[in-house]
Amino acid sequence: MNRNVAVVGAGSMGTAMAVLLSKNGNNVSLWSPMKDEINMLKANREHVTRLPGVKVPDSVEFTTDIEHAVKNAEVVVLAVPSQTTRQNCKTLAGLISKDTVVVTCSKGIEDVSCKLLSEIMQEELPNNNIAVLSGPSHAEEIGRDIPTTVVAASENLEVAKFLQDLFMTANFRVYTNTDVIGVELGGALKNIIALCAGISDGLGFGDNTKAALMTRGIAEISRLGVAMGGNADTFSGLTGVGDLIVTCTSMHSRNRRAGILIGQGKSVQEALDEVNMVVEGVATTKPAYELAKKLGVSMPITSEAYSILFEGKDPRYAVGDLMTRDKKTEM
Template sequence: MEISIIGSGSWATAIANLLSESQDVLMYARDINVVNSINENHINIKYFPDEKLRKNIRATSNIEELFENKYIVNAIPTQNIRSVYENLNPFFDENKVIINLSKGLELNTHFRISEILKDILGDINYAIVSGPSHAEEVIKKMPTTLVCASNDINLAKDIQDIFNRDYFRVYTSTDVIGVEIGGSVKNILAFGIGMADGLSYGDNSKAALITRGIHEMERFARSFGADEKTINGLAGIGDLIVTATSNLSRNNRAGRLIGEGYSIEESIAKVNMVVEGIPTTRAVYELSKEKNIEMPITYEIYKVLFEGKSAHQSVKDLMARDLKNEY
């Protein structure tokens, strides 16, 4: 069996190498230099120039070729999904399976990724694999644990079997909404915690932002019918911990740079990768206002990103909110 991966970034490459231990893998990359590097030298020169990939990983810049396979792994940024997939409808049939690795909400529609794909392709076999996972650690086979969620538990179990390794443990879930929302909101919170780091506020501030941020994540997820246990698991708290506390997190790094005084544009340029927490902040802010969901941390991060408010003033305003019972 061959598995297709749409994307050639760091996470796509780490997962390709993992899957190639038991399956042949075909990756899609727009950059012909990346395609040639993978096919000729078994290296992704853009993201892992020092890591040798398995020889049964092939790359192509012809996206249609990927749809000859049953399993299609999506690993492209959320804001690009619609433009990529809207021309691919003729290549889908009822046997195809999309396994999503990306996180975030779409601007304008505020759709989760499963909703974007359903809007474009109709009813599809869909699952999401998510949780606390740095590509840089997975490619080195450091122990990692994630969750695979699908409305079809048997599909989730099939994907669990395909992905599971002695260093990569996969649990199953049927709470697609909870896993998608957890993976989205945690990027916003990681961004805010990065800003606090950039302001040199210390561990007390970080612990408070993580804990109160979990309340926001739970509140938001419950409003859309998610199971609270999912947010308290790998896709919620687990992913938040790894994203909020590590310099390997692009969202945390970008937030830290803004806290240090860099502009949004300068921060994104320095990170040099997609910072999904920025558009997701706008989408979650607009959606929470529309649904009247209280999310004070998200509101302040939005004001820093899109209204020019200083990060220092945002923290002061959070501390000055009306006093209340913790729960």
């Protein structure tokens, strides 16, 4: 398959996607609004700050001109911070044809509206086929061709299959799913739990604590997902449990790294400054907390994360409150 693909966003994931898609025989343009970033990519054929050591094939074109990047694109891959999804889609609306498939690799929930990224994409690009690519997939490993499995989700199964063919390689296995809500929520909400897993590490707690956070975390992710119309089975798959495992346990995870710093006593802003990359779990916690309240869904870990991040609660008190909640049956 030889398709014209534009990757919007030249951070670690955008660069990794450009490398993958180019090696898979596609014509790829990689766009960033930052001239310094594009000049660095042109000079080094490598994102030296976000994805060091991963060479970008000579066939990938770098540009700061969004109109040029998406001209004739059959597929646009959004690899941008989740809170910029709406603005990027507004820009794309006047530039792409209705036949262009738009797929997001971002994982989050819009802060103000509490809407999923796929919902925003549908609002701003109502005539285009919309999809989500998600799963346990650190850019650092995709770029190095380390075996990875993900899910292409679209309400239109044929679109999901089209993307499966576009992305799939010997070391990048793609499954399909039509449960866009479940796939997207799993990817967004696991960042909150990973942030909490990092806080646990920073506090000096052990594997028992992390296992509890991950297990009870997927339980509350599933509760909210089902309440919003997702399929419970999706949360047992790659974009639920799978993505949760990789994000809670890996130092590639910027959410976990930020959490470790918070657990060690740094302020949220100090942690964000030190990680120096977008930490989606922070931005996602507030809308997730609001959705849980609105839908009457119990999400105690998310609630405590909200208190730590936005109300200044001491993480040790948050752990104490979680551990001394009223007795429950597991099921």
